[in-house]
Amino acid sequence: MNTTDKLKLDSYQEVEQVLDKNSGIYESDAPTKGEVAKFTVYKTGLFALGEKMDAPAEWLVVNKKEIKNKLIASLFPFSNNLVCFANSNGNTSILEQVDISKSVLAALSELNLIQYTESCIKIAQDNLAQLTDYAITQESIISLQTDLGDFLKNRTDRLILMEDKKTSNKAFNDLKKKTNQFLKTVLDRSIERYRQSHPDFVNHYFAARQTAKGIQHPYELMGYLTDEANGQVIGEGKVTAEKLGLRVDISPGGTFRFKSFPTGDHRLKIESIGYKTLYVPIRRFQSKPCKLNISLQALPLLEPHEV
Structure with missing residues (x-):
């Protein structure tokens, strides 16, 4: 064959x-x-x-x-x-x-x-x-x-x-x-x-x-990040795969990619300045890349204190 x-x-x-x-x-x-x-x-x-x-x-x-x-x-x-x-x-x-x-x-x-x-x-x-x-x-x-x-x-x-x-x-x-x-x-x-x-x-x-x-895909796990309130791209920060020792930066275009990522159940930690840290549980199956669309919630602005 x-x-x-x-x-x-x-x-x-x-x-x-x-x-x-x-x-x-x-x-x-x-x-x-x-x-x-x-x-x-x-x-x-x-x-x-x-x-x-x-x-x-x-x-x-x-x-x-x-x-x-x-x-x-x-x-x-x-x-x-x-x-x-x-x-x-x-x-x-x-x-x-x-x-x-x-x-x-x-x-x-x-x-x-x-x-x-x-x-x-x-x-x-x-x-x-x-x-x-x-x-x-x-x-x-x-x-x-x-x-x-x-x-x-x-x-x-x-x-x-x-x-x-x-x-x-x-x-x-x-x-x-x-x-x-x-x-x-x-x-x-x-x-x-x-x-x-x-x-x-x-x-x-x-x-x-x-x-x-x-x-053949250029990645096994990819994500796209936007602001939960206005849908704008979040173009900075980092994504860590907990317990796997894997970490990538978020691109200016709002994406992150892991070229190689194991199958099974895992959890991602997503961090970006001005946004709440988000923990995302994922499950990746064999033979199929995983693609995520993720929204982050902005941190509230601090009120200025009167002197």
């Missing part, structure tokens, strides 16, 4: 884990429960097809070379003996069929090599009684047939595996498209209905869905 497909499966795996962990939320919601079950079937099918697509074939390729070399190693002296037999008997017909150099033999295509080997075996069987003096016996014919059989089996196994991979790839793409459509038009909408009652569940679900996009 390519990287995009692997990200897609990672996303589906994470989505399934979120749904399983929060199954009590939609347990009594029959339509949503049925949709989740349908998604699980799709996901299971995709993983099974993915395994077929990634089934290793290197061993067959290695075996192909070894088995072909073994076949040629027994075939060339066998055919050379047939050449000697044809020359001694002046049989030009046999000579034309079997006379070949070892380099040309090694360069034959698989089909031509199979055809040539079968031709040599047939000639030997037809003339077995006259071949005793040329080191060709029933046993040597059987040995060559065995080597040819190993070569044929390896070739068949490779063709079956390649065809299976091709078929699995098409089925995977078709099911992936079907699953994407189902999520976008059905399950996503059903889960969205729980945003008011179970916001953490919904946020976690859609964070898992983002995994498939493989989006």
Whole structure:
């Protein structure tokens, strides 16, 4: 599978884990429960097809070379003996069929090599009684047939595996498209209905869905600060992630960014001159950057004292 497909499966795996962990939320919601079950079937099918697509074939390729070399190693002296037999008997017909150099033999295509080997075996069987003096016996014919059989089996196994991979790839793409459509038009909408009652569940679900996009963000946590009373940008101060040892400055544009920020539950301490210090609890889910819009309350102006 390519990287995009692997990200897609990672996303589906994470989505399934979120749904399983929060199954009590939609347990009594029959339509949503049925949709989740349908998604699980799709996901299971995709993983099974993915395994077929990634089934290793290197061993067959290695075996192909070894088995072909073994076949040629027994075939060339066998055919050379047939050449000697044809020359001694002046049989030009046999000579034309079997006379070949070892380099040309090694360069034959698989089909031509199979055809040539079968031709040599047939000639030997037809003339077995006259071949005793040329080191060709029933046993040597059987040995060559065995080597040819190993070569044929390896070739068949490779063709079956390649065809299976091709078929699995098409089925995977078709099911992936079907699953994407189902999520976008059905399950996503059903889960969205729980945003008011179970916001953490919904946020976690859609964070898992983002995994498939493989989006790279320049930050993992970002905030935008404004004045609670007038909405003006607050362009100075600092933000500290308590207990994490992380701290950033607030930019003149009213933003702060943490390029790297751990998942889980944390608390930010936001400080700016002229404003009340604000403590903000946050929860960041894996695979999704966290973006905050925060308003700070200005400190009351001190009344001047009369002298």
